[in-house]
Amino acid sequence: MLSILTAVGFMATLGLLLAIILIVANRWLYVYEDPRIDQVEDLLPRANCGACGTAGCRPFAEMLVKGEIEPGRCTVNSTEMNQVIADFLGVDLGAGEKRVARLACAGGDHVAGMRAAYQGLHTCRAAALVSGGGKGCAWGCLGLGDCEVVCDFNAIQLDRHGLPVVDESKCTACGDCVDVCPKDLFSLHPVSHRLWVACKNLDFGDEAERQCAVVCTACGRCAQDSPEGLIEIRDNLAQVDYGKNALASKVAIERCPTGAIVWLEPGGLVLKGRDARKVIRKEALPIT
């Protein structure tokens, strides 16, 4: 009987002691955390993609509550949801324009040939390390789909010619494809940048055309009548000055003889000029 009492008494004392420690700890070591951080985090998509520029959704929520960043910076959330956060915190939505990833290459396997067959790990990064990957154009897309794999939002799909196509409605501009592409073909642009040079080839004229049918040959026709230096030829490549994006029109695509300059309509339609070379071929080019 006594042993039971001893045990119960001992446990009760021990429990009391630990409870006191916990109470003291709770008083002295308490860290106040704004409850709004949790509430805001619940309103975020929790994709942890980093598109807003922070490490993830929690740090983004912390910065939101401190007022250091605007809710509109989250590109994954819908605008309505961001508005809910803005109303909840009593701040402006802020928000820039929606940005998307754009691919600076139009050379699918039916227009741009391979000069060697690559064998090995089926990733662009690995192929690029073996003598550039075997594509005839040293700057072109290798078509092994590292970007498709890395995209958390399923916004990139390879088309039948092995060229990634970005779904603008799904793209959140998180920048993962920009980082993963060994040829640095992706860049993030506001959707209003409709005029697009889908090429990075730095060769000139015939040499460039030998490598790809849809190449910028640096002929300069687009730059000739572009308003106020909107398009310039630098380094054998047409480059659009997006600071003058308001001047961009479909004139440039009409000038391009190969169809390397395109106009990207909302909804994913890619417009080429009427005089651009027609590509009829559907199957892949043979290895030369």
Next chain:
Amino acid sequence: MGLQSLFHRHPTFEHGIYPVEHKELTADKPIRRLSFAPELVIPLAQHKGAPAVPLVKVGQEVVRGEPIARAEGFVSVPMHAPATGIISAIERVPTAEGPKAPAIRLKVYEAASQQVLYDFERDLEVMTPDSIISAVQDAGLVGLGGAAFPSHVKMRPPEGRTIHTVIVNGCECEPYLTCDHRIMLEQTDALFRGIRLAMKATGAQRAIIGVEDNKLDAVAHLRKYLAGEAARDPSAASVITAQAVETKYPQGAEKMLISSLLGKEVPMGGLPADLGVAVYNVGTLAQMGDLLPKGRGLIERVVTVSGPAVEHPGNFMVPIGTPVRFLLEQVGLADDVGEVILGGPMMGMAVASLDVPVTKAVSGVVALRQEDPDLHQRKVYPCIKCGECLKACPISLNPSMLGELAQARQYPRMAEEFNLDQCFECGCCAYVCPSNIPLTQYFRIAKSINRDLANG
């Protein structure tokens, strides 16, 4: 040798592999010259460090040996015209690494005598270490074993380090390659002149020539030469020694050779200079001994052209910038060539285009046939944790673990916890892997991504 080697093993390093050598194809073929290619392509970045800056203009005539590009800073070397001709273009050309890089195109004059007219005598006796170092840079010398690291940079050790030993790397552990073997046999005079120059420049008191024991004829030849020298001048005796080491891949890697010859390990992340050692390839030193007294620049190198798809394999003195296509046409190429590799088959680079030129770093051109079993893609199985790769890795990494991490895309962790950056991509792990896991390729991807992350 056979039985004898059972009782007497030459010094060696731990781990490593024994690939089939295939050296019999070219080992007894003396170094020959071929005709000049109609056009030479000289990339401006053939070495580690800053690319050279062109000194010539399009349309300018140059004589053989004339400088055509200057070094940009200390870690850089100049380029010299490999032939008399006219500069036809300075433009981007395909390179073995992949991206197109700026290069000088030189149209060779067919009727020219191709004498090196651009040179001056140097008196080696009066040269100070500093003047040797600047002369080595002016000669455009880089590590001809394949690393292409500017040679003069290694002559000036980091602050607080002194060099006491020059190790001369005559291992040539890559299969097929025999150019260093031939250099040791045929350019012995120049080689020893180069060794003495390197010793003087670095202040080293001794030099050891390390040669794999599949080239015992070269060891005997070098020892005979040294004995002859010692007979003439007893004071010079035993400063330079020739030492056979076991034939094992990658014996020719500088850290492996140091551990074989000196029994010491270069500290992790350190340089051979931390042990007071500088390592030079025999080809580099032979060129140094040949070029410096004449005041010339590096315009040609010995290249082994070999492999089952080559009709007349051999060792050739090839002008820098010769297109690989021309070189292979000269030796005869089988119709069913499947792959062309610059360098040896273990660490060399398969090229995507035969238009790439022979650069200062290209020690061999190996052409394999299409039916070569090594070219067939093998099914990759999961890692069975057999540990063969751990037994093969010469620097005792854990390739199995690194491979698993690479498949999980944990690239930074590979570098932080498993010393990925120490890997020099010798390929031993992938060679022994029974599951055919392309480990070396995984590591190259990981390093490339880590480099990108570090550069933002």
